[in-house]
Amino acid sequence: xxxxxxxxxxxxxxxxxxxxxxxxxxxxxxxxxxxxxxxxxxxxxxxxxxxxxxxxxxxxxxxxxxxxxxxxxxxxxxxxxxxxxxxxxxxxxxxxxxxxxxxxxxxxxxxxxxxxxxxxxxxxxxxxxxxxxxxxxxxxxxxxxxxxxxxxxxxxxxxxxxxxxxxxxxxxxxxxxxxxxxxxxxxxxxxxxxxxxxxxxxxxxxxxxxxxxxxxxxxxxxxxxxxxxxxxxxxxxxxxxxxxxxxxxxxxxxxxxxxxxxxxxxxxxxxxxxxxxxxxxxxxxxxxxxxxxxxxxxxxxxxxxxxxxxxxxxxxxxxxxxxxxxxxxxx
Amino acid sequence: xxxxxxxxxxxxxxxxxxxxxxxxxxxxxxxxxxxxxxxxxxxxxxxxxxxxxxxxxxxxxxxxxxxxxxxxxxxxxxxxxxxxxxxxxxxxxxxxxxxxxxxxxxxxxxxxxxxxxxxxxxxxxxxxxxxxxxxxxxxxxxxxxxxxxxxxxxxxxxxxxxxxxxxxxxxxxxxxxxxxxxxxxxxxxxxxxxxxxxxxxxxxxxxxxxxxxxxxxxxxxxxxxxxxxxxxxxxxxxxxxxxxxxxxxxxxxxxxxxxxxxxxxxxxxxxxxxxxxxxxxxxxxxx
Numbered sequence: 324x325x326x327x328x329x330x331x332x333x334x335x336x337x338x339x340x341x342x343x344x345x346x347x348x349x350x351x352x353x354x355x356x357x358x359x360x361x362x363x364x365x366x367x368x369x370x371x372x373x374x375x376x377x378x379x380x381x382x383x384x385x386x387x388x389x390x391x392x393x394x395x396x397x398x399x400x401x402x403x404x405x406x407x408x409x410x411x412x413x414x415x416x417x418x419x420x421x422x423x424x425x426x427x428x429x430x431x432x433x434x435x436x437x438x439x440x441x442x443x444x445x446x447x448x449x450x451x452x453x454x455x456x457x458x459x460x461x462x463x464x465x466x467x468x469x470x471x472x473x474x475x476x477x478x479x480x481x482x483x484x485x486x487x488x489x490x491x492x493x494x495x496x497x498x499x500x501x502x503x504x505x506x507x508x509x510x511x512x513x514x515x516x517x518x519x520x521x522x523x524x525x526x527x528x529x530x531x532x533x534x535x536x537x538x539x540x541x542x543x544x545x546x547x548x549x550x551x552x553x554x555x556x557x558x559x560x561x562x563x564x565x566x567x568x569x570x571x572x573x574x575x576x577x578x579x580x581x582x583x584x585x586x587x588x589x590x591x592x593x594x595x596x597x598x599x600x601x602x603x604x605x606x607x608x609x610x611x612x613x614x615x616x617x618x619x620x621x622x623x624x625x626x627x628x629x630x631x632x633x634x635x636x637x638x639x640x641x642x643x644x645x646x647x648x649x650x651x652x653x654x
Numbered sequence: 655x656x657x658x659x660x661x662x663x664x665x666x667x668x669x670x671x672x673x674x675x676x677x678x679x680x681x682x683x684x685x686x687x688x689x690x691x692x693x694x695x696x697x698x699x700x701x702x703x704x705x706x707x708x709x710x711x712x713x714x715x716x717x718x719x720x721x722x723x724x725x726x727x728x729x730x731x732x733x734x735x736x737x738x739x740x741x742x743x744x745x746x747x748x749x750x751x752x753x754x755x756x757x758x759x760x761x762x763x764x765x766x767x768x769x770x771x772x773x774x775x776x777x778x779x780x781x782x783x784x785x786x787x788x789x790x791x792x793x794x795x796x797x798x799x800x801x802x803x804x805x806x807x808x809x810x811x812x813x814x815x816x817x818x819x820x821x822x823x824x825x826x827x828x829x830x831x832x833x834x835x836x837x838x839x840x841x842x843x844x845x846x847x848x849x850x851x852x853x854x855x856x857x858x859x860x861x862x863x864x865x866x867x868x869x870x871x872x873x874x875x876x877x878x879x880x881x882x883x884x885x886x887x888x889x890x891x892x893x894x895x896x897x898x899x900x901x902x903x904x905x906x907x908x909x910x911x912x913x914x915x916x917x918x919x920x921x922x923x924x925x926x927x928x929x930x931x932x933x934x935x936x937x938x939x940x941x
Contacts, residue, residue: 349838356840357756363748364757364766367814370807371769374780377787432676432683440677441684449684451932456691458928460868462895463917466902467694470701470910516690523687547673570775577777579871580899604779604871611786611875627783631776638772 374631382625384617393625399590401614406622408629410590414507414600415630418582419575421511421596422518426575427568429515430522435552437523438530450527457520465584468513469505473585476512477504481597499595503587508596510586517581518571525567529560529648562651566644573638577630579604603630695921702918705911710919715881715897718906724916726883727892730798731867734877734893737802738866742809743859749810750817755843758822767818773811781807782872790876798884798891801877808869809862816858820851857931864927868920870895894920 385406386393396407433453437446481502488494533556541551557564587599588609601609603626614620709723716722749766757763785804790796824847832842848855878890879900898916901909 349841353838353840356843357752360748360752360756361762363745364752364762366745367749367766367770367773367810370810371773373788374776374784377784378780381783381787381791429683429686432680433687436680436684440680449688452688452691455925455928456687456694458864458924459694460870460895460920460924462868462870462898463694463698463921466898466913466917467697469902470914471693471697519687519690547669549673549676550669552676573775577775577779579777579779580895583899584902604777607779607783608871608874611783612878624783624787627780631780634775634777634780635772638775639768642768642771 378624378628378631382621382628385621385625388618389622393622394629397590397592401616401619404616404618406618408603408622408626410592411601411603411606411626412629413592414510414586415576415602415604415633417507417596417600418511418514418586418602419572421508422514422575423568423572425512425515426519426522426571430519430571431526431564433519433523434526434530435556437527438556439548439552450524453520453523456516457524460580461517461578462580464513464517464581468509468581469584472513473504473509476509477502481508484597496594497596500593500597502597503599505585505587505599506597507586507593507600510582510600510602511596513581513585514575514578517578518575521574522567522571525570525645526560526564529563529567530556532563532648533559560648562644563648566641566648569637569641569644573634573641576637577604577634579608583608603627698914698918698921701911701914702921705915706918710912710915714883715892715901715912716908717881718904718909721908722912724894724897724912724919726880727894727897727916728919730877730880730884730891731894733887734798734802734805734873734891735863735866737799737887738805738809739859739863741803742806742862743813745806746810746813746858746862747817747855750814750821751843753814753818754821755839755847766814770811770814774815777871778808778869779871779874782875785872785876795888796876796878796890798877798887798889801873801891801893802887804872804876805866805869808866808872812862812865813855813858816861817851817855820854820858821847823854824850853934857934860927860931860934864924864931867927868895868924870899874899 389396389406393406393408394412395409396405397409398405398407399410400406437449441449481498481504484498485500485502488498537555537559538551541555546554582602583605586601586605588601588605589599590601590606593600607623607627611620611623614623709721710725711723711728712725713721713723714726715724749770753763753766781804785800785807789800789803793800828846828850829842832846833839837845873893873896877893877896879896880890880892884891894916898913898920901913901916904910
């Protein structure tokens with residue numbers, strides 16, 4: 324570039340110097356901008372590192388005091404300062420399982436409807452509606468769950484479940500006790516409604532990535548729509564669907580507000596899914612500002628660390644799966 | 655088995671029956687999914703609008719048992735959102751720029767992309783704990799600044815993701831044209847690529863605002879709450895989501911009604927933001 328600027332004798336020496344200066348400025352700006360963007364990209368990594376470091380640092384007193392038994396102890400007693408994480412871990416996992424049991428089949432069927440059955444003009448509106456459902460803040464689900472959904476479950480659904488399964492051997496423990504309305508089951512159901520749009524929109528996207536020629540070949544052989552979905556679309560998109568499901572699971576595990584409203588915040592493990600319980604995030608949200616004493620605060624941060632490690636693994640797995648699908652579709 | 659038309663072997667009948675059942679299920683699943691949207695929005699509109707009045711926007715949050723409004727949490731939410739966007743957007747855009755422009759095939763980029771995607775769906779309550787540790791615990795008190803920073807941490811991954819995606823969509827011929835007239839790379843990016851990707855990048859910011867305007871968990875123990883009017887960001891600041899959380903769980907009817915109204919305000923603004931964002935990207939596609 325510099326050479327071009329100096330070519331031609333019509334330019335005076337002053338001008339040549341000016342141009343060289345201008346080019347120098349531009350080059351400096353270029354280097355600065357490049358390093359600025361690089362620094363910003365590295366900052367993203369620093370944020371993650373900071374989160375991990377601060378959680379480990381904050382939870383150190385609790386981990387030091389209780390050791391590995393923190394993970395399996397059911398006690399949660401602020402008065403005697405004995406804390407164990409198993410009850411919130413159990414609640415987190417059980418509510419997420421309930422949510423996934425409902426949201427995965429429903430989400431896959433909706434995605435199937437949107438990609439195979441739905442008339443073209445209706446696809447966009449339904450797609451937008453599902454995405455609106457994903458955009459509603461979780462606190463809205465929480466307040467709705469508390470005032471509308473939990474009373475409804477308490478009056479109609481839970482008494483029915485109790486009377487229906489009350490005398491069946493294994494299921495009777497699952498549906499034992501009075502219908503509180505709030506509890507593990509309610510939280511699981513709210514989570515199902517919340518993760519449904521995530522699973523639906525990712526499944527729809529990966530279903531749409533199936534090359535039409537594959538589906539057409541199957542239809543040409545005389546396959547029914549269901550057979551095409553089951554034996555062509557699903558095997559082709561399996562890794563993507565698993566990725567989408569894991570992404571939904573990551574949301575369900577870490578969801579805070581919707582669960583906090585309806586879980587009941589009881590630190591115990593009950594065989595019945597109608598009983599109140601707690602999850603990691605609900606415990607932190609409910610108790611953190613009221614926690615007095617370093618050990619109490621530190622135990623709550625340790626819960627946060629456990630939650631972060633679990634969701635990190637789930638989300639990393641989800642991303643790897645989706646990346647594998649993309650690599651395959653790209654080929 | 656009697657068939658109405660087509661082949662009449664039992665195998666065909668079975669396959670057809672299975673198809674009808676599963677297609678019915680997928681139709682039912684869609685109706686099921688959409689009915690939640692209707693149910694939630696319906697109740698929200700009903701409860702929210704019945705409590706909506708001018709006082710909501712002009713009066714402070716009341717003590718239990720008396721009438722009042724939501725002025726201080728609305729202001730608190732607005733101020734913290736603006737600061738969070740002001741902090742998070744430049745950082746996210748620069749990082750996205752590096753990933754799409756300078757280091758598109760770098761090792762660093764793929765690592766940052768992977769980590770960013772995880773941050774994008776990481777539990778927001780963990781972000782709250784992080785900011786509590788680095789700001790609240792160090793300064794010794796809850797503050798509006800801490801709330802704004804925790805929201806900014808949530809803004810960054812959203813903006814990084816959309817900036818990278820949108821810059822990647824900018825055709826390389828534009829970049830080559832800019833380079834061929836001797837434009838340095840930084841100017842090529844800021845004058846050409848940014849302009850071409852502008853609508854998409856603004857969409858990203860809008861989506862980030864939509865995301866944080868309903869966030870409650872990270873504010874619970876950073877900005878805390880404040881019953882009174884406060885412009886001091888070094889003190890606890892009220893925010894709409896936290897006030898909804900507190901009021902909805904209270905036994906007082908006035909407070910619960912205000913919680914519904916607050917929920918309506920948040921939902922309407924989130925929906926408005928996502929509709930504007932959608933319109934912006936739709937425009938981009940058609941042009």
